[in-house]
Amino acid sequence: xxxxxGVDLHQRFCYLTAVDASGKTLKQSQVVNEGAALRAWxxxxxxxxxxxxxxxxxxxxxxxxxxxxxxxVVMVHPQRMKAIASARLKNDKVDSETxxxxxxxxxxxxxxxxxxxxxxxxxxxxxxxxxxxxRAKAKNQLQAVLHQEGFLKPMADVFGxxxxxxxxxxxxxxxxxxxxxxxxxxxxxxxxxxxxxxxALRKMAAADARAxxxxxxxxxxAYSAMVILAEIGEIERFPTKQALASYAGLTPSVRxxxxxxxxxxxxHHGSGTLRWILLQVAxxxxxxxxxxxxxxxxxxxxxxxxxxKIALAxxxxxxxxxxxxxxxxxxxxxxxxxx
Numbered sequence: 001x002x003x004x005x006g007v008d009l010h011q012r013f014c015y016l017t018a019v020d021a022s023g024k025t026l027k028q029s030q031v032v033n034e035g036a037a038l039r040a041w042x043x044x045x046x047x048x049x050x051x052x053x054x055x056x057x058x059x060x061x062x063x064x065x066x067x068x069x070x071x072x073v074v075m076v077h078p079q080r081m082k083a084i085a086s087a088r089l090k091n092d093k094v095d096s097e098t099x100x101x102x103x104x105x106x107x108x109x110x111x112x113x114x115x116x117x118x119x120x121x122x123x124x125x126x127x128x129x130x131x132x133x134x135r136a137k138a139k140n141q142l143q144a145v146l147h148q149e150g151f152l153k154p155m156a157d158v159f160g161x162x163x164x165x166x167x168x169x170x171x172x173x174x175x176x177x178x179x180x181x182x183x184x185x186x187x188x189x190x191x192x193x194x195x196x197x198x199x200a201l202r203k204m205a206a207a208d209a210r211a212x213x214x215x216x217x218x219x220x221x222a223y224s225a226m227v228i229l230a231e232i233g234e235i236e237r238f239p240t241k242q243a244l245a246s247y248a249g250l251t252p253s254v255r256x257x258x259x260x261x262x263x264x265x266x267x268h269h270g271s272g273t274l275r276w277i278l279l280q281v282a283x284x285x286x287x288x289x290x291x292x293x294x295x296x297x298x299x300x301x302x303x304x305x306x307x308x309k310i311a312l313a314x315x316x317x318x319x320x321x322x323x324x325x326x327x328x329x330x331x332x333x334x335x336x337x338x339x
Contacts, residue, residue, distance in 0.1 A: 003045045005070075006099025007053040008092040009062055014038075015092035018045040019100045028093065033058070035065035042069040052099045054078045055111045060119055074103065077111040079269065114233050121204075121230040128197040128223065129273065135190035142183035149176045159187060201226045213323045216330035217316060218289030219281035228320060231274035235324040244321045248274040250314040275313075282313035291332045292316070 001021045008015040017028040031041050042049055048071040053059055055075050063073045102108050139159065146153060149172055157163050167180060205211035205222035214225040238244040245251050249270040285292035292312060299308040319330060
């Protein structure tokens with residue numbers, strides 16, 4: 001008789017509910033998120049134990065903490081859970097009990113739990129992405145000060161050699177000069193950190209056969225290849241290219257009622273990081289690859305530019321799926337011939 005444990009997970013604590021195969025509640029209470037406390041709680045209910053938790057940023061540490069006392073740890077998709085178990089009353093106790101009862105009834109919308117290598121790669125690639133975002137914010141802060149001080153930059157990049165010489169000669173107010181110098185130092189620090197991360201990712205890409213295949217796709221370099229691999233994880237979990245495109249949020253929404261079918265824009269489900277990097281790849285491919293550019297321009301004749309760009313990103317992702325599944329390099333002629 002298996003014990004089903006539903007977990008409503010928070011950063012500092014979680015609420016656990018354990019039920020038996022008949023649905024009877026065996027134990028429920030709040031527990032601090034510490035390995036020893038969690039394992040002690042689980043030992044108070046009969047084995048074998050199935051622990052169910054919604055996907056969140058805290059699940060890897062939680063899973064490592066409870067695995068010694070749990071025969072199986074299951075992660076579920078939060079959005080699909082809402083569709084299955086909508087309730088007027090929602091609190092930690094109700095949510096954990098709902099997870100436990102759905103586990104007992106075998107109605108869990110399971111989500112993929114990334115393995116340890118994929119988790120580690122995601123940490124590194126997302127660090128690089130965050131550093132880029134923080135650098136962009138620092139640059140925007142500096143340029144906001146220039147606007148406030150009444151200066152219009154005469155070049156596109158004020159952070160290059162010419163731009164910094166121009167900044168050094170500006171008659172800024174005392175406070176304005178302090179702010180500009182501080183943000184320049186922050187940008188320099190970010191540049192160094194980004195360089196270090198990109199060097200590390202390039203070394204990882206050079207040692208990974210999958211990354212080498214991906215870099216034959218127009219617009220994909222070492223950095224973007226590692227981001228794609230980190231976000232996809234195991235390609236085997238996507239039986240079709242359409243499934244991968246849906247996971248990336250690159251498929252249009254479809255509403256059908258009374259025999260009428262209406263297609264809308266792409267959703268914001270799935271991996272936002274994978275969607276973002278594919279759109280970046282598509283932008284580069286539309287400039288640099290003759291086949292991708294020709295395909296994009298044909299679609300551009302009847303679709304808005306953003307729609308065409310999304311379609312190109314989806315087409316490139318289909319090529320990525322085929323490459324990772326079959327272990328082959330990109331064929332530009334075949335790409336151009338496909339619709």
